[in-house]
Amino acid sequence: MSHPDDSLHAHFNNRIDDHFDEMTGLLYLEGQLDAGRARDVSAHVAACGSCRELLSALEKEAIWLHEALTTDEESLPAHLAAKPERGSIGWGWVVAFGLGVGGAYTLWTGFIQPSLTQAAQAGFTQGNVLTMLFFTGAFWKGWDTMRTLPEFMAAATLGMVAIWLLRRHWQRFTTIAFVMGALACVLGLPPSARAAEMERGNPSYTLPAGQEVNNDLIVVAGRARIDGDVDGDLISFSSSLTVNGHVKGDIIAFGQEIIVNGPVDGNVRVWCQSLSLNSTIAKNVMAWNEQIALDEKASVGGSLMTGGATAELDGHIGGDVLALVGDLTINGRLDRDLTVRGDRLTIGSTAQIGGKAKYEGRGQPDIASGAKLASPIQITIPKSGPDYTRVTYYWHQVLLWGANFLFGLVLLLLLPGFFSDAVHQTRRVGPAVGFGALFLFATPIAIIIACITIVGLGIGISALLLYLIALYAAQLFVGSWLGEQLLGYTVGIGPAVARLAIGLALLRVLRMIPFVGPIAGFIIIIWGLGALVLAAYGRMHSQSSSPVAA
Amino acid sequence: MDRQNTAGAMSDTQLAQLLSQVRAGNSDAWGDLYRQYAAAIFRFCRRVLPTREDAEDATTEIFMKVKQKLATYDSSRPFTAWLYKVASNHCWDTLRRRRIRQDLETGDLEKLPLEHPDPGQLERLQLEHTGKEVRTGLAKLPDRARMALVLRYYADMSYDEIADTLGVRRAFVGVLLLRARHQLREALGAGGASAAGAVAGRRT
Numbered sequence: 001m002s003h004p005d006d007s008l009h010a011h012f013n014n015r016i017d018d019h020f021d022e023m024t025g026l027l028y029l030e031g032q033l034d035a036g037r038a039r040d041v042s043a044h045v046a047a048c049g050s051c052r053e054l055l056s057a058l059e060k061e062a063i064w065l066h067e068a069l070t071t072d073e074e075s076l077p078a079h080l081a082a083k084p085e086r087g088s089i090g091w092g093w094v095v096a097f098g099l100g101v102g103g104a105y106t107l108w109t110g111f112i113q114p115s116l117t118q119a120a121q122a123g124f125t126q127g128n129v130l131t132m133l134f135f136t137g138a139f140w141k142g143w144d145t146m147r148t149l150p151e152f153m154a155a156a157t158l159g160m161v162a163i164w165l166l167r168r169h170w171q172r173f174t175t176i177a178f179v180m181g182a183l184a185c186v187l188g189l190p191p192s193a194r195a196a197e198m199e200r201g202n203p204s205y206t207l208p209a210g211q212e213v214n215n216d217l218i219v220v221a222g223r224a225r226i227d228g229d230v231d232g233d234l235i236s237f238s239s240s241l242t243v244n245g246h247v248k249g250d251i252i253a254f255g256q257e258i259i260v261n262g263p264v265d266g267n268v269r270v271w272c273q274s275l276s277l278n279s280t281i282a283k284n285v286m287a288w289n290e291q292i293a294l295d296e297k298a299s300v301g302g303s304l305m306t307g308g309a310t311a312e313l314d315g316h317i318g319g320d321v322l323a324l325v326g327d328l329t330i331n332g333r334l335d336r337d338l339t340v341r342g343d344r345l346t347i348g349s350t351a352q353i354g355g356k357a358k359y360e361g362r363g364q365p366d367i368a369s370g371a372k373l374a375s376p377i378q379i380t381i382p383k384s385g386p387d388y389t390r391v392t393y394y395w396h397q398v399l400l401w402g403a404n405f406l407f408g409l410v411l412l413l414l415l416p417g418f419f420s421d422a423v424h425q426t427r428r429v430g431p432a433v434g435f436g437a438l439f440l441f442a443t444p445i446a447i448i449i450a451c452i453t454i455v456g457l458g459i460g461i462s463a464l465l466l467y468l469i470a471l472y473a474a475q476l477f478v479g480s481w482l483g484e485q486l487l488g489y490t491v492g493i494g495p496a497v498a499r500l501a502i503g504l505a506l507l508r509v510l511r512m513i514p515f516v517g518p519i520a521g522f523i524i525i526i527w528g529l530g531a532l533v534l535a536a537y538g539r540m541h542s543q544s545s546s547p548v549a550a
Numbered sequence: 551m552d553r554q555n556t557a558g559a560m561s562d563t564q565l566a567q568l569l570s571q572v573r574a575g576n577s578d579a580w581g582d583l584y585r586q587y588a589a590a591i592f593r594f595c596r597r598v599l600p601t602r603e604d605a606e607d608a609t610t611e612i613f614m615k616v617k618q619k620l621a622t623y624d625s626s627r628p629f630t631a632w633l634y635k636v637a638s639n640h641c642w643d644t645l646r647r648r649r650i651r652q653d654l655e656t657g658d659l660e661k662l663p664l665e666h667p668d669p670g671q672l673e674r675l676q677l678e679h680t681g682k683e684v685r686t687g688l689a690k691l692p693d694r695a696r697m698a699l700v701l702r703y704y705a706d707m708s709y710d711e712i713a714d715t716l717g718v719r720r721a722f723v724g725v726l727l728l729r730a731r732h733q734l735r736e737a738l739g740a741g742g743a744s745a746a747g748a749v750a751g752r753r754t
Contacts, residue, residue: 022667026731027724032709050669057669061731062703064676068684069597069704076589077606083577083584084610084617417647493601539647 020044025055029062205238207245216249226262233266250283267302277315284319296332303336320355347371386512401508408476408500416493419480422535426481426527433523436474436530443467474528477535479503560586565629573620584613587630591637597688597700598641608644612637634705638697638715645693672735679738687737695730702727 020028020041027033028041045052197215199205203222207213211228216235219226224238226245233249242259243251250266259276260268267283275287278295284302292306296314303319311325314332321338328340331348337355343362347353349370357373359365360380367377386393412419425432447467450460483499486506507524511517560568568586571579591612595605615636623632679687688696694716701707701715713720 023724023728026728030709030724030727032724053669054667057667057672060676061672065684065699065703065731065734068681069688069700070593071681074593074596074602076592076609080588080592080606080609081585083581084613417644421647 019048019051022054022058025051025058029055029059209245294332347373347377386514397508397512401504404475404479404504404508405501407472408479408504409497411473411476412493412496412500416496418535418539419477420496421538422477422528422531423480423484425531425534425538426477428531428534429527432530432534433527434530435533436526436528439529439533440471440526470529470532471525474525474532475504475507476500476528477531478524478528479507481531482506566625569620569623569625569629572617580617587633588613591633594634594637594700594704595641597685597704598638598697599644600689604644608637608641612640615640631707631711634701634707635711635715638701638705638707642697642715645697667735675735675738683738684734687734690737691730691733694726695733698723698726699730699734 024033024037024041028038033041045055197213198218199207199221204224205219205221206225207217207228207230209227212231213228214231216232217226217230218235219238219241220236221238223240224236224242226234226241226243226247229246229248231248234243234247234251234253236251236253236255236258238253238255240257241253241255243262243264245262246265247262248265251260251264251268251270253270253272255270256273258270258272258274259278260281261278263279264281265283267285268277268281269286271288273290275289275292276295277285277293277298277300280299280301282301285300285304285306287304287306287308289306289308291308291310292312294300294304294311294313294315294317298315300315300317300319303321304313304317305322307324309325310327310329311323312329312331313321313334316333316335318335320336321334321340323338323340323342325340325342327344327346328342329346329348330338330351330353332350333352333354335354338353338357338359340357340359341361345359345361345363345365347365347367349368351368352372354374356375357377358380359377360382362381364381365377365379367373443463444467447460447463450463480496480500480503483501483503483506486502487495487499507520511521511524513520568579568583572583588609592605592609595608595612596602599605599608616633619636623629688699691699697716698712701712707715709720709723712723712726716723716726718726
């Protein structure tokens with residue numbers, strides 16, 4: 001047996017006169033001293049009563065410990081009496097599969113199928129389900145069907161809680177199987193991008209007048225000009241896009257300036273700085289931009305949804321209008337409802353609104369006397385900031401806390417180890433905040449890049465969902481950390497739940513403080529997100545490098 | 551000390567036979583082996599892990615690992631030593647993932663001065679506390695201290711095995727054990743079973 005490191009034990013070998021210390025005594029009793037040193041100790045013990053006494057006490061302590069630890073106090077639980085077999089774990093997979101199928105069915109009947117129907121009605125011609133969900137479901141027509149999503153989530157949460165309660169029988173493989181099943185469910189809808197014509201302009205691309213593309217056309221260029229016709233969708237990633245020709249499908253465009261002069265048989269969905277619509281759009285328009293102008297000769301057959309700084313709607317819109325716009329001016333004819341949220345609303349004398357009009361904004365709307373409104377505008381001027389005098393505000397905060405806590409509870413019960421890791425990482429404030437900031441901003445960019453390539457759209461949307469979940473989860477780790485600072489650390493699920501509850505309540509109170517609250521909320525998200533990233537990295541690292549037992 | 555509460559009446563030959571049957575895929579033999587050792591491993595997990603549920607989970611998981619890794623077991627070594635190694639690695643990995651913050655770093659531990667014990671008080675402590683109280687006190691210890699005591703005084707592991715399991719230098723194991731004993735004494739309310747006058751008393 002090798003001799004213990006002398007340098008390490010030097011500290012403990014401080015002799016007190018001729019007596020040896022407790023460390024030496026322990027090592028002597030355990031047979032860990034080298035022969036020479038052991039002889040010295042033996043000789044000393046033979047002559048020294050107090051050292052003999054110490055050795056005797058230490059030896060008895062070892063026996064006492066041994067007996068205390070080996071005394072039977074609990075027998076093997078009955079459900080552990082049977083030998084573990086792989087077959088028993090199969091139950092976990094069976095249940096996970098069943099839940100997965102149930103979840104997929106719920107998702108399909110409650111969410112995907114209605115969206116598909118709506119998408120088909122809207123004439124959306126994209127070739128894969130996720131694209132349709134992305135463009136027609138989540139962002140436009142699917143708001144109603146989104147209501148079923150919380151139901152699905154609630155059912156899934158209940159399922160997960162049930163799994164946790166029954167995990168004694170199914171073991172943790174069930175959880176893993178469930179998570180894997182859910183992921184497979186999300187990712188298992190492969191995007192089947194339809195073959196499309198791809199054009200790259202360097203720096204510009206022009207589809208000449210008189211030419212027709214009988215397919216979807218994807219254009220990537222500095223400047224793009226479409227004078228010819230497109231019998232399919234036009235998808236553009238160009239700084240400037242001018243469409244003079246006839247587009248028989250949809251226009252989906254990302255760019256700085258987009259001008260549509262030619263007729264469009266489908267929808268227009270754009271993300272840009274400025275958008276000018278000067279023609280007839282048969283279906284819907286969805287535009288996120290700084291400014292949008294609908295010419296007086298222009299017409300939109302369906303609905304218009306826009307978000308941005310300024311909008312001027314001088315043309316005709318057949319469907320509803322939803323505008324989240326700072327400054328909105330309406331001089332045209334709106335056949336159906338108008339819903340506006342913004343700073344200013346101006347309705348000119350030539351304007352006509354056929355349906356109900358709702359406006360929520362800081363300033364009173366300016367309505368010209370000649371304007372024809374089917375009914376008076378319903379105006380709401382919200383108070384800026386939270387209304388601390390209302391009970392509902394505090395009730396709302398309690399509900400938010402409850403939602404946070406429930407989510408945290410599920411996460412804590414399902415992944416106690418990971419949860420604990422993430423809470424631990426919040427102590428590394430610098431790296432956590434740094435990585436949090438990086439991932440907060442870098443992830444959306446990566447997701448956008450993934451979504452731009454049609455094939456990557458499924459991955460992009462899945463990543464977006466995970467990103468949103470991560471953002472929501474971020475506060476849980478900071479909350480638990482805060483709870484730990486207050487309550488101290490005690491092993492077990494009960495104390496962990498208490499720490500989570502207290503910590504989240506404090507964070508909620510902190511976020512209610514005027515001015516400080518929003519800043520604190522932002523920091524909490526960055527901090528918690530970073531901790532989550534570090535914990536995930538640590539987990540992957542430890543799994544790849546942890547020593548294998550024996 | 552023996553490897554605790556495990557092999558019971560089974561002889562080495564019987565065990566070797568049983569193991570070879572398990573390796574050959576005999577389900578009954580696997581059941582026998584499990585019954586032989588499950589209770590001991592469960593108690594080991596119970597001593598080391600924070601909750602009963604954790605110990606139950608760990609017991610099953612450890613035996614699944616044992617079944618998978620049985621081919622790698624070197625039959626020239628005692629089976630129980632190998633079994634406890636698998637169990638302790640699994641439990642330590644579980645605890646390590648949870649990163650109990652109370653654990654002191656090695657460097658800190660080396661620098662901590664240890665008060666000299668009063669043998670009389672130490673013996674009184676042993677007389678005054680039941681096994682159950684000791685186990686309760688043990689549960690209050692930081693993971694590494696608890697693990698060290700259980701590995702040494704329940705699983706009867708050597709210093710080399712403990713060092714390997716806990717990922718510390720072998721020379722540090724003694725320090726760890728002594729520190730753990732002090733912490734346990736403190737947890738049992740003996741304030742380290744030390745007395746200011748103990749050293750002075752021994753000088754006379």
